[in-house]
Amino acid sequence: MRTKNTFSVHFWVKPTNEKINNGIIYVRITVNQRRVLVSLKRKISFDLWDPSKKRAKGTSSEVKQINHYLESAKSRIFQCYQELNSKGKKVTAQLIKATYLGEVENSKSLRDLIEYHSRKIKNTHAAGSIRNYRVSEKYFFKFLNKERKTSDIYLKELDYKFLCDFEDFLGGYYPKRHPKAMGHNTIMKHIQRLRKMVTLAYNMEWIDKDPFRRWKNTFEKKDREFLTVGELSNLETYEFLVERLDRVRDLFVFSCYTGISYTDIMKLTKDNITIGLDRNKWIISKRQKTNTPIKVPLLDPVLELIKKYEDHPMTLVSGTLLPKITNEKLNVYLKEVAILCGIKKNLTFHMARHTFATTVTLSNGVPIETVSKLLGHTKISTTQIYARVLENKISQDMIALRGILKQKKDEDSTQSPNVASFSIYLGAIGFTR
Known part of the structure; x- marks a missing residue:
């Protein structure tokens, strides 16, 4: 009462x-x-x-x-x-x-939310995801210091205008050691991380209203670069005089034929190779990013690379399947590899994963559901990013279609009108000879 x-x-x-x-x-x-x-x-x-x-x-x-x-x-x-x-x-x-005064127990600040969220994801998110959140958090406080002249704000002060102002701030901010300002999709990623944290606060009833309820993240569609069949062939067959570049090329090619990311390749050992139900060798592992299983049948180029480094001094010391190298050095050396092989694209190690999805599998008729499993994606929509239709695939399909139409025309010309009509009827009801 x-x-x-x-x-x-x-x-x-x-x-x-x-x-x-x-x-x-x-x-x-x-x-x-x-x-x-x-x-x-x-x-x-x-x-x-x-x-x-x-x-x-x-x-x-x-x-x-x-x-x-x-x-x-x-x-x-x-x-x-x-x-x-x-x-x-x-x-x-x-x-x-x-x-x-905003001092009640449920008047939490943005810093309170960030500290709680950091503890929450410590044991559930991959190291890369945690690092990305920390980068975004730095931008939150840079914005507060520069635009709001404060080091923290209460969550109840977050509103639609705050989000608009934060977007404008990121649009004009030039990160250190970067040649230009942030791209649109990068800005949206930082706001998306803020949104996830604010949604957490809303669900825990730290705030009464969700400031993102009218906000819409807009991402620009960008084509994922990959190597064509010709570029991949040039890369595989080029003879490097420097062993360092030869190892880097081999790591890249390994990813091109397995779709396994850099982080997961660096962890592979002989224990990850098993014999599958088809009596062939498979790699069985888990993606560090999503903790989903990786199950990839090994193609001939991969088997050759595994054999090449089986008794290599670097793998004997590290105990890994392939030589270890930092991601930073790997991507720097790939620039040299690209120049020597005549590849004019910005060659990065992640492009190997794109090449596997597009050139090696989808272009050769592998169903997108299978590709999704091979890549370790948790959602088919993630794989659909790679499901582009290449010009050579269109050409092949049209040549096949042209042959089918010509064959039908030739068959119809050798049959009487009644027989031809009957054949068309049988085709319509799905009857095949």
Whole structure:
């Protein structure tokens, strides 16, 4: 049963110094005869203060601003009282003060949310994903420091305008050691990570409203670069004079014929090779990024590479299937490989995965469902990014179609009209000879 509270709000001025004729305005909140004081951090001359009316006196612009501020503060305090009362909580003067100042238990800040989210994903997300969140978090605080002149904000202050301003800030920000500003999709990724954290706060009832409810992330569609059959062949057959580049090429080719990412390749050992139901060798492992199984039948180029490095000094020391190298050096050396092989694309190791999906599998008629399993994707929509139709595939399909149409025309010309009509009828009902 809800009890009735006595509630009042009054203003008064406390002197700051006996020698100075001014003071700081305080608000006194009283609930059930218990009081608390809250400093409004506004100074006023005693000559402008009316103690009986608890307001500034006069008609000057300064007086009008002070009285307007007092009315706003009183209205906000009354609103805090109403909100607490409507939730059925035991209303106290101290609780109203804490609510007004944003110090109540559920008035969490953005920093509180980030710290909680970091602890939450520590054991559930891959190291790369955690690193990406940390990069985004740095941009959140850069934005607050530069645009809002603060180091933190309460979650209840997040609104649609905050998101728009943050997007504009990222659009004009030039990261260190980067030749240009962020691309549109990069900006959307940072906002997407913020959205995931804010949704978590909303589900935990840290905020009453979701500031993203009207926000829409828009990603620009970009073609994933990959090597064509000719480029892949040039890469495989080129004879490198430098062993370092030869190893880098082999790692790239291994990924081109397995679709396994750099991180997962570096962890492979002989224990990951098993004999499948088809009596052939398979690689069985798990993706570090999503923890989904990797099951890939080994093609001849892969088997040759495994045999090549079986007794290599680097693999004997590391115990891995292939020589180990850092991702940074690998991508730097791939630039040299591309120049020597006459490849004019920006060759990165991740392009090998794209090449496997597009040139090696989909272009050769492997169903997209199978490719999705081979890549270790958790959703078929992720694989559909690679499901492009290549010009040579279109040409092959049209040549095959042209042959079918010509054959039908030749058959029809050798048959009588009735026989031809009957053949067309049989084809329509699905009858085959």
